[in-house]
Amino acid sequence: MKAIISTFSTIALLLYSLSASAIFMGGWTADSGTGDGYVDESNFPNSIMLFGNDNGDEGVFTSYFTTIGQDMNFSFDWIYGTTDTEGAAYDPFGYFINDEYTQLTDDDGNFLQMGSEMLSLLSSDLFGFYIDSTDGCCGEAGAYINPDYEVSVPEPSTLALMGLGLLGFGLTRIRLK
Numbered sequence: 001m002k003a004i005i006s007t008f009s010t011i012a013l014l015l016y017s018l019s020a021s022a023i024f025m026g027g028w029t030a031d032s033g034t035g036d037g038y039v040d041e042s043n044f045p046n047s048i049m050l051f052g053n054d055n056g057d058e059g060v061f062t063s064y065f066t067t068i069g070q071d072m073n074f075s076f077d078w079i080y081g082t083t084d085t086e087g088a089a090y091d092p093f094g095y096f097i098n099d100e101y102t103q104l105t106d107d108d109g110n111f112l113q114m115g116s117e118m119l120s121l122l123s124s125d126l127f128g129f130y131i132d133s134t135d136g137c138c139g140e141a142g143a144y145i146n147p148d149y150e151v152s153v154p155e156p157s158t159l160a161l162m163g164l165g166l167l168g169f170g171l172t173r174i175r176l177k
Contacts, residue, residue: 028066028128035133037062037140047146052082052091053133054140065096065128068121075118076147080105083139087111091141093131097121101130 030039035053037060043049053060080093087109094103095117105113121127131141 028064030064032062033057033060035060035062035136037131037133039064045147045149047144048129050093050129050131050143050145052093052131052141053136054138056136058134058136060133060136061130062133063096063128063130065126068123068125068127070123072121072149073118074121074127074147074149075116076145077114077116078104078146079112079114079144080141081112081143082141083111084135084141085138086135088113088141090135090138091131091133093129093141093143095119095127095129098126 028041028044030041032038033053035057036055037053038051039062040049040051041064048064050062050064052062078093080088082088082091084090087107088105088111089107089109092103092107093105094101096102097119104115104117119127129143129145131143133141
């Protein structure tokens with residue numbers, strides 16, 4: 001019985017690690033364009049911090065993106081702040097899926113904003129976050145992103161077949177001892 005439990009524990013751990021590694025096909029890429037924007041990924045995957053450009057170059061995108069490895073639900077909380085004297089309109093923050101950009105911040109001049117999002121992402125989608133430093137001056141903007149990865153689970157019939165195969169494997173190991 002111990003061997004069966006041990007086998008199931010090993011399989012569960014293996015399935016979890018395969019799912020976690022399949023979320024992203026090529027890891028994340030940081031791109032600060034020509035400006036001085038940057039990504040702080042020191043606490044990744046628990047959080048991401050994205051900072052916009054403030055060196056005078058206008059229209060510089062700072063982004064952090066990846067290619068999705070399998071269908072998944074992706075939710076995240078975000079907090080945005082800017083020191084730009086003209087407010088959030090000049091350093092908008094948002095996300096993109098393939099070529100579709102969604103701005104999360106409003107342009108009403110609010111210097112501190114926050115929210116939550118829930119997205120369904122498909123395998124091979126290009127997904128990422130961005131800050132668009134439209135004026136490139138007067139203060140930088142930053143966004144703190146707290147992601148929650150929810151990987152799709154295989155169909156119950158697939159799990160049942162895998163379970164039967166593993167049970168047979170476990171029983172064979174017991175008989176061999």
